Amino acid sequence: MDKLRVLITREQIAAKVAQIGERITADFAGESLMLIGVLKGAAIFLADLARQINLDTTFDFLAVSSYGSARQQSGEVRLVKDIDLPIEGRNIILVEDILDTGLTLTFLLSMLQARRPKSLKVAALLDKISRRTEPVHGDYVGFAIPDEFVVGYGLDFAEQYRNLPDICVLESGSESR
């Protein structure tokens, strides 16, 4: 049986998302912005963040897949859905649920940078800094968390738990995952 332990409450998330939205609003004052969410995990964060940004803002989504089991990434990242809109000359914020090894972010940043945006920043709700193998960082980071597997607020385990309003540590009885 999986057990869930609340790590970050919905109130803490809401306060942090509002703060990040304020910072982005100040940093891009007078400019327009495009948010690019990484499906599916970032969908809920993007939906909340977009409503805390008081600027001319559009959004789009892309999807990647990485091979491996539900908890273990293999290191291969593949684009499975591209964005619909051109980004050349635009201010882009890539919106991620969580930065882990940084492989996904490295792949996406180089792909997007090649399309010559005006600026390219990263917003990530969660950051497992100790897991990083690639030299990438988030510009707007919600919470640094320890190396524990978390679910909720968009994050899944085998597609489950994305709808939990709080971010929870998934404590499983077995090591088999």
Ligand code: IMP
């Ligand atoms: P990275 O490429 O290793 O940085 O992995 C980033 C992706 O791994 C995230 O977008 C998530 O989909 C997934 N991931 C990493 N850690 C967790 C976790 O604790 N819970 C759920 N998904 C995770």
Ligand code: MG
């Ligand atoms: Mg996932």
